Amino acid sequence: MDELERLQPEQLKAIEKNKLIVILDDVRSMHNVGSTFRTCDAFAVESLFLCGYTPAPPHRDIHKTALGATETVSWKHFATTQDAVQAARDLGYKVYSVEQAHSSI
Incomplete structure (x- = not known):
């Protein structure tokens, strides 16, 4: 520990x-990706799966927002959302999704 x-x-x-995997699908903003790394770090999430055109580390803008969380959160990039979801299912996880759309609550 530091001071x-x-x-x-x-x-x-x-x-x-925590037995939780977060999957980010086609998130463009590197700042949002970095922020998600920080959130996963704060909640001790087991892993972060990035997929599609979601940017992945190493990248300066992700690291700037993540504040070191890219070094402490386990992550993996998948070419497609289907690959990421299947990997989570293969590990025994139930998959739930959240989407922001016109008809969202």
Whole structure:
């Protein structure tokens, strides 16, 4: 720990993760991707799956927003959403989706 009592990246990687995988599909904004890495880090998410044209690390804009979370959150990039969903199912996860659309609540 440092003087602010924050865990080091190696310590963060070793903590028990929540059995949750987040899948980002076709998210254009590198800032949103970096922010999602930070959120996954804060909630100790097991893994982040990026798919489609969602940008992946290493990239300066992702790292700038992620504030180091790209080093502590396990992630993988998939060519298609179907590949990411199938990988999650193969690992025993139930898949739920959220979409922002005109008819969203």
